[in-house]
Amino acid sequence: MVQGTHAQGRGGQRPATLLLGIEGLAVASVGLEDDGARVVEVVTDEETAAACPECGVLSTSVKERATTRPRDVPYGVAPIRLVWHKTRWRCRETRCPRGSFTESLPSVPARSRLTTRLRSECGERIATDASCVQAAAARYRVSWPVAHAAFVAHVDAELAAPLPPVEVLGIDETRRGKPVWAQDPDTCRWHLVADRWLTGIVDAAGTGGLLGHVDGRTAEVVADWLRDQPQAWLDGVTHVCIDLSGSYAKAVADALPDAVLVADRFHLVRLGNDMVTAVRQRATRELRGRRGRKKDPEWASRRRLLTGHERLSPVAFARLWNGLIDAGDLGVEILHAYAVKEALRDLLALAPTPGTSVPDRSAISHRLWRFLDLAAATDSPEVHRLAATIEAWWPAIEAGLVTGHSNARSEGYNRLAKHQGRNAFGFRNTENQRRRIRWACTRQHRRASAKNREVPGQVR
Ligand SMILES: [Zn+2]
Incomplete structure (x- = not known):
């Protein structure tokens, strides 16, 4: 039925050629094999395929015929087997060093056993x-x-592609794999053989995702990454969020001297919780001479101690409070540490979130004073250490309270990164791991920018 002029496709191509749709190849015939596979015999239909790759001169001297079987994208249910009948040409150009060459096409490059479209798909x-x-x-x-x-x-x-402009940079560490310990056979002591870290650099306030990943977590590697970026991009960075890491602070001071350092407040909350746990464990050891047990009130309340006051029901809070008061000096010391941690949380809660306004200076200084005053009223060394840390990092902490910037987003990317690692059942090659993670963590951004391109007039 399909005959005559209808058998000619667009541009004079035959239907089967059009259906196959590989640039430069014309379908000569299609047959069926016993297993149901379709065998598509194709010939070259592109005169530049006869151009010598060395000198570019078209050849007309056939040396021999050859067939190759490049693999193509799956199409339909049954397999498709391509058989390409191609020509081996002699190059007759006198000054050309090339004796002979086989045809190749951009859609099926020389020596390639796959079509370009299979590779890219x-x-x-x-x-x-x-x-x-x-x-x-x-x-x-x-x-x-x-x-x-x-x-x-x-x-x-x-x-x-060039990095998107970023105002708030987040720098955060992730552990790569598990730490590996080994025992020295002579001293029987355990020591750390491998403990690998990655530093992630993210767009902490915008949609740029994970911008880079470097091996290690030293000031040097981070500063090197920053110095590799164009000056105009670096000039756009106004704030950098880090956890309380001296090496990251040094990297920022070296490579971004004008940016404001911001201490991540979620990291500070974690420090507060760690302090309460340290006080509880040390006080238990000192006063009971052993580790905590189930029947000890401070052990029973160990999770409530790490819960924010506002999240505890009145009953749960009463149980925590009364249990520890009944435990005597030990309980009072732990309760004091709890109160200091809550005072720190009160202070950090001043940071503006979307929809709330910037706190005024007097509120900040009042809550800071309350925290330091409570901390000074106890003898626990863990509490004093925390207070010293807060004082040492105060300018960066205050910057976080005023701007509301944090590393919350990079925590999310860390989860994504771990997910990628699990998907791949671990990475042996760091380069592959970095690429995979960066790709996963910037996908959202690329999708958003693709959408923007589609709807140019859209107001967001
Ligand atoms: Zn040539």
């Missing part, structure tokens, strides 16, 4: 579906290295 699938390399390799019937190389090619081009 495989790479894109791993990248966009967050599929694992092994699964994509199985689907496209290619080897793991080929699938991985396709993913790298797809991702690297986008990741190499």
Whole structure:
């Protein structure tokens, strides 16, 4: 039925050629094999394929014929087997060193056993579906290295794009894998053999996602990463959020001297909780001469001690309070540490969140004074250490209270990073791990910017 003029597709192409849709290849015939696979015999339909790759001169001298079987994207239920009948040409150009060459096309490059579109579809699938390399390799019937190389090619081009402008930078550490301990056979002492860390650099207030990942957590590696960025980009950074890490503070002072350092307040809350636990454990050891037991009131309340006062029901708070008061000096010391931690939380709660306004200076100084006053009224060394830390980092803490900036977002990226690691059943290659994590953590941003491109007039 489909004959005559109808058998000619667009641009004079035959329907089967149009259906296959590989640039430069024309379908000569389609046959069926016993297993139901379709065998598509194709010939070159592109005269530049006869151009010598060395000198570019078109050849007309056929040396021999050859067939290759490049693999293509799966289409339909039954497999498709491409058979490409190609020509080996002689180069007749006198000054050309090349004796002969086989045809190649951009859609099926020289020496490649896959079509370009198979390679790019495989790479894109791993990248966009967050599929694992092994699964994509199985689907496209290619080897793991080929699938991985396709993913790298797809991702690297986008990741190499210039960083989006960032005002608030977040710097945070993540552990890479588990720490590894080994026992010295002579001294029987345990020592740390491997404890690897990654530093993540994120857009802490915008949508830029994870901007970079460096090996280690020293001032040097972070400063080096910052110095690698264009000056105009660095000039746009006004604030940098870090946890209370001296090395990150040094990196920022070295590479971003004009940016304001902000101490992450969630990290400070954690320090407060750690302090309460340290007081509880030390006081138990000192006064009971042993570790905590279930029947000890301070042990029974160990979780309530780490819960914010406003989250405890009146009954739960009464149980915490009365139990510890009944425990005597030990309980009172722990309750005091709890009160200091809550005073710190009160102070940090002043930080503005979306919808609340910037706190006034007098409120900040009043709550700081209350915290320091409570801390001074106890003898617990853990409490004094915490107060000293707060005083030492005060300018950065105050910057967080005034601006509301925090590293909350990078915590989210850390979770994503761990998820990627588990998906891959661990990474042996740091480079692959970094790429995977960065890709996962910037996906949201790319999607948003793609949407913006589609609707140029949209007001957001
Ligand atoms: Zn040549």
